[in-house]
Amino acid sequence: MRLHFLSSAIVGLFAVPALAAQMLRSGSLSTCMDNSGFTASEFEFELYRNNGTLDFSVQAISTISGYVYAKVIVTAYGLDIITRVLNPCNEDFVQLCPATPGTFDLTSTYNIEESLLNQIPGIAYTIPDLDGVVTVEVYNGTTANDIGNKIACVRASLSNTKTVYQPVVGWVTAVISGIALISSGIFGAMGHSSTAANIAATTLALFGYFQSVAIVNMEAVERVPPIASAWAQNFIWSLGIVRVTFMQNIFNWYVQATGGTPSTLLRTQRSVLVQKKLTKRFVEEGVSLVRRAIFVRDDEDNDGSSSTSLASALILHGIRRISYKAGIEVTNFFLTGMVFLLFVIFCIVLVMLLTKLFLELMGKREVAVFQRFYSYRNNWKAVLKGVMFRMTLLAFPQTTILCFWEFMSNDSPACIVFAVILLVISCALLFWGSFMVFKLARKSIALYKNPAYILYSDSATLNRWGFLYTPYRARNYYFIIILLGYILVKSAFISFGQSVGKVQGIAVFIIEIAYLITVCVLRPYLSRGLNIISICMQVVNTLNALFYFFFSDLMGQPAIVNSVMGVIFFVLNAAFSLILLITVIVMCCWAYFSKNPDSKYAPMRDDRASFIKDDSSRNLAIEGGTELDALGATARGEDFSFSQKGFTHSDSVAGSWDSKKSTRGFK
Known part of the structure; x- marks a missing residue:
């Protein structure tokens, strides 16, 4: 038999x-x-x-x-x-x-x-x-x-050993995203502010989409089709889940040394496994139980007590399933993500410092091509702070999910303290920055009837807090608060709801619908193209949440419905990812091979370029500004004279804006 x-x-x-x-x-x-x-x-x-x-x-x-x-x-x-x-x-x-x-x-x-x-x-x-x-x-x-x-x-x-989970997919998407972000920084330093802003906004949207795909796969639903789970696993790198063998050994030691008990799921794996502690309905569910769970041998029951049965098995869902498939012990999941983030930040700081030294050396030798980076050389400290804040925003979904998860898993007391510190710092920086942006915008509206004036005329404010509002139209300066709230609430349900997959599925779907409606109504991004991309992206995210809502088995649908939805999930997200990647590549290639990349982008309707007081705006004015640029310069106390070739510029005021002087000058 x-x-x-x-x-x-x-x-x-x-x-x-x-x-x-x-x-x-x-x-x-x-x-x-x-x-x-x-x-x-x-x-x-x-x-x-x-x-x-x-x-x-x-x-x-x-x-x-x-x-x-x-x-x-x-x-x-x-x-x-x-x-x-x-x-x-x-x-x-x-x-x-x-x-x-x-x-x-x-x-x-x-x-x-x-x-x-x-x-x-x-x-x-x-x-x-x-x-x-x-x-x-x-x-x-x-x-x-x-x-x-x-x-x-x-x-x-x-299975037939073929899978859509391919590490090369993660590497390619990560490399393209990284190159695009670096490109936006280069063009910003060269004075092409419109190009830099559009590339940065598109790339960040792309990165956010990758994070959303990885996050929705963290839902602890019961019947995830293997093709859907495998494809989403390709983007787990966007949350910092990258396995490095020697680091995993260090994390095991750290957890144990600080009072925790490292997981041993990967080291005690068995090929034949028996389920335990399952509800009767789940056990007798039917034909697709094996495919919707990872079965591993574990020497402990779910409550941590020892088990003496021949083959006790642990069925992994959500974050535990992702951790296991990534080859990471679940007690190392939090440390893996956060240490990777800190390593990336360290590398960015190091590169920026080396770039500063290189530009100074080239500047002393009067190499003409590097004179275009004059703004970065003079304001590199403010730019460095801005980059750190940008990284904090970029990693906010990762930070909130992993820190909340650590509160639930309690790997060790030291890990809990680490999670508290990281979460408090991230939330404090971003919400304080959002408050400052809101405060300055309201002041600008009260004084000048335009939120863009103060937000863009002060170079210190622009370099430090600009990442919070430059991707959006000036009138939507407050959208960052909506975005942070969306991320925070969604992360809380993902991390704290690992034991209630059905509730998780409903909550995440409702959150995605609410955010989709908000984006469609406000259309907050700085250009029509970016608004179209963001709306399409949120539509896909909402459909993904809908798929996982069905995967939670709340509707009691036949198993074939889940299987069909899994295939649709893969096709939809694979095609959309390809389109986004091609869009980013085309934007970067255009910028690199165009003599004036800013010419592709229409001027912002919020008049931000008229108020930016730095070398890039001056170059823009000299190359061919408008009467609006001259008005903006006059409002700042600067002198622009118009000619057939464009504008000539000279400073009459130095330093950042002063509310009293600016009020008199504006009037």
């Missing part, structure tokens, strides 16, 4: 799309009923297409006695493909005819008949992340017409 009916079921499954290049395999087996008479501590099989051989290995304990029949159900993408009733006595299995209690260890190679092997379509070996499973139910009985009660149930997931 053990070998033949399992192999028959496996072959039967391949009459539908499975997944493997030239091999189909399974490395996990679980029980699918309470008090199953058959439990296994190790299970592996591999079917090779080229020669039709099935390598089979199982170690198990059986409490079954007497004559039995087995019912084999093969399921793919939520559909029952094959249902067969097998008699072990007819399959030449003496040990099971009749069955006797005891342990057995079997390793064998079985040859699959060519007629059965030919039923496997070629597509079975090419489509990634097979959503398939074979279930074997054992009944007592002496004849096929006299099948009694179900006394055992086991289930094995199937």
